[in-house]
Amino acid sequence: MEENSSPKTWLLAVGVITASLSGVALLLHAFAGVHLAFTVIVMTPLTVVLLAAMIAGRRIQGREVFLQRVWGGAFAGLMGLIAYDVIRWLIMLSGMVPFNPFRAIEVFGLLILKSDVDTPLTKTVGWLFHTWNGLTFAIMFTLAFGRGKIWQAVVWSLVLEAAMIVTYPSMLRVKLDWPFLSISIIGHIAYGLALGYTARGAVKR
Secondary structure, three states, X not given: OHHHOOOOHHHHHHHHHHHOHHHHHHHHHHHOOOOHHHHHHHHHHHHHHXXXXXXXXXXXXXXXXXXXXXXXHHHHHHHHHHHHHHHHHHHHHHOOOOOOOOHHHHXXXXXXXXXXXXXXXXXXXXXXXXXXXXXXXXXXXXXXXXXXOHHHHHHHHHHHHHHHHHHHHHHHOOOOOHHHHHHHHHHHHHHHHHHHHHHHHHOOO
């Protein structure tokens, strides 16, 4: 009976904070001058250790619900990432935007590895960081809202969009012109819709 009870508020709160660490790494880099390489090296193992500890804690009240929200959120995040990247890829193929919408992902790899030259390794690291963000931001949503509602997921995606607008100019030296903002907003709405629809089926409570 205890396994099926609702998770304690503190457990959900710690889970949300743990899942937010990739975002914290971005904020520290953008506003505190802490290099992304350092924060990622620290935050990635910390996220894994904290989540693993909570997942392994068999006596934690509401553990089953907590686990279901984590795994459901990860799956919903994967679907959100696919929607986010596919729609931006289609827009890029259409020729409607005069830039590469995936460049920021590649720059993350350059920053993390402290490199000035694109290589297969820097691009791989950039995409891994992008994937980490997409999955953990979705886990934050499902831990906080459970199944949630589709409109809540869209609002959450727009909160992420606003955070990106605040951090990208100083961090990546990106010009926030209309083409960049439009493709970014469309991508985040696609992420939110996919996250919301998937979470409704993947998360039970």
